[in-house]
Amino acid sequence: MARRNIRVDGDPILRKKSREVTEFNERLFTLLDDMKETMYASNGVGLAGPQVGILKRVVVMDVSDTRDQCIELINPVITEVSGEQTGNEGCLSLPGLYGVVTRPMVVKVKAQNRDGKWCLYKGEGLMARCFCHEIDHLDGILYKDKLDEGEQLFRADAE
Numbered sequence: 001m002a003r004r005n006i007r008v009d010g011d012p013i014l015r016k017k018s019r020e021v022t023e024f025n026e027r028l029f030t031l032l033d034d035m036k037e038t039m040y041a042s043n044g045v046g047l048a049g050p051q052v053g054i055l056k057r058v059v060v061m062d063v064s065d066t067r068d069q070c071i072e073l074i075n076p077v078i079t080e081v082s083g084e085q086t087g088n089e090g091c092l093s094l095p096g097l098y099g100v101v102t103r104p105m106v107v108k109v110k111a112q113n114r115d116g117k118w119c120l121y122k123g124e125g126l127m128a129r130c131f132c133h134e135i136d137h138l139d140g141i142l143y144k145d146k147l148d149e150g151e152q153l154f155r156a157d158a159e
Contacts, residue, residue, distance in 0.1 A: 002034050002037065003034070004034050004035065004038045004053070005052065006038065006047075006051055007051055007052065007053055008093050009142065011093075013055065014050055014140065014142060015140040016050065016140050017139055018048075018050055018057045018058075018137075019057065020075050021058060024116040028056075028058070028074075029114055031049070031052075031054060032060060032114060035047050035058070036062075036072075039062070040062070040067065045062060045126070046059060046060065046062075046130045046133060047060050047061075047092065047134070048134045048135075048137035050137050051092060051093050057075045059072070059073040059076060059134040059135065059138070061073070061131075061134060063123075063127045063130055072113060073121075073134070073135075074114065074116075075111060076110070076131070076135050076138070077110050078108070078135060080106075080108040081104035081132075082106045083105030083106050084103075084105055085102070085103055085125065085128070085129065086100060086101070086102040086148065087101070087129070088101075089101040089103075090143075091143055097144075097154070098153065098154055098156055099144055099147045099151055101151075103128060103129045103132045105124060105125065106122065107128040107131045109121045109122075109123070109131050
């Protein structure tokens with residue numbers, strides 16, 4: 001496994017739409033493993049392919065307190081949302097910046113695992129927010145594009 005460089009805001013790859021994964025092979029497994037290592041090393045809770053320069057529909061996430069429950073999502077699709085939550089959101093591609101974003105409280109996602117098998121996931125709270133945030137990355141959308149009306153990005157130390 002290896003840590004990958006995280007692309008930051010202004011890099012054009014972050015604004016491109018990712019391609020569907022069609023081959024489940026060692027290259028994909030290496031990418032997923034590297035993304036997982038990169039996410040943990042950067043203290044993130046999620047990381048999407050474009051953030052490491054790869055335009056593939058892949059995401060790794062771990063919102064657990066123990067940081068040992070990584071979920072791999074390949075070709076994820078949000079199938080259902082309900083409720084609403086508003087809170088601060090950050091991103092490894094916008095280091096040190098945060099903004100207030102409203103997301104669904106509950107999100108259901110269909111995605112393939114590394115074996116190509118379709119799985120269903122349900123997330124509430126932070127996991128729901130993370131599902132939406134990371135899947136947005138696959139479509140070239142950053143959380144700053146979804147700031148609540150009248151909100152601006154801020155630095156954590158500026159509060």
